[in-house]
Amino acid sequence: MTTEDNGAARRGVTPSQTVGPFFHYCLTPNAYGYAEVVTDDLLTEDAAGERIRIEGRVFDGDGQPITDAMIEIWQADGEGRYASPADTRVRPNTRFKGFGRSACNSEGGYRFTTVKPGSVPGPDGRAQAPHVNVGIFARGLLKRLFTRIYFAEEAANASDPILALVPEDARATLIARRRDGEPTYTFDIHLQGKNETVFFEA
């Protein structure tokens, strides 16, 4: 081991830089004939939970669609289990990974096919309402933006410890609406402006 091997951490965390406009051929490279590691289809046949779609559009401060953003989601399965070594409870015995990526299209639209997550543990042993963690990357974003998707019909939203931290008049920006007659949820993301989505610092 050379001396340069040691002490990187003492200098501090590596700063973030923008993903830029040209990430697709590496991160969402289907159109480039490069194998995708992460896709917008999280479903596995053995995944526990209701099959759903989540889709929406991403807008800038002028209300214009953002066509070059990348959305990542991270979620538990239908029984509230994360496919992660950090989840030390009973782990899902399925291939469901719970992580997905979608590049916005020419209308600023993104979409995921997944299962509806179950409730997961929260602060002080209180349960959290079903939710999906969302990361947003784009040209003009020097660091990832972090928001959450909650589901409109969940009674548990009313007592969710995280939603309770969000100013009441802004909570609606975190709620996905279910379409009549189909298991599809709509969740638009406004980076700025009158309907600016709530973003978290964590």
Place this chain on the structure above:
Amino acid sequence: MKLAYPKESLSVHPPSLYPGYVSTVKRAPLRPLVVLPHTLSELAGPVYGHDTVRPEDTDLTRQHAGEPLGERIIVTGRVVDEDDRPVPNTLIEVWQANAAGRYIHVADQHDAPLDPNFSGAGRVVTDADGRYRLVSIKPGAYPWRNHQNAWRPAHIHFSLFGPSFLSRLVTQMYFPGDPLFAYDPIFQSIPDSAARERLISTFDLETTQPEWALGYRFDIVLRGRSATPFEEPHDD
């Protein structure tokens, strides 16, 4: 051992709004962020292991029939957490322009040649000691339309996972001595000059292979420190 994620570490990152980088002006959130306690949803994260990477993914000069043009380079380093412990088995994704400063991306209109032998996308997974090694060619600088006569310093984009949702990082690696640093608002958006310098790889003669390729070191520190045991009584 569980990890804690001190929020002070976030101060190293650029602000969301940095008007010198024009695209931030209409895209940066302007309302205060809501401070979130770290729950299992933030402390857990997906695992992408060695099965996701093929041999040609780690050598960007061997993805086509012929060899790409440009200065062959080896980029290597260690991924560690804030306690200097290795981050093993974590996926790194990289992408870059070719030696002429042109991306294969359909939206790149820079009047510089594409290289039929270079795509510029790669992947590698860190070993048990957090080390990674990639072979590529040195990317060229390229112009962009942020301001009059704007040029990006040569860089390689890095995307890393680490152990949790919170350790996820997308950044850019630069090359030592680039004269464009002073004029680049993306690089300059990092408030602390010492933190900025950490994105500049160092030339490394030990990594350099005689008669073949120049070596650069780029170590990466992801968020995460050891949690004290009494805070995490159920540690395994």
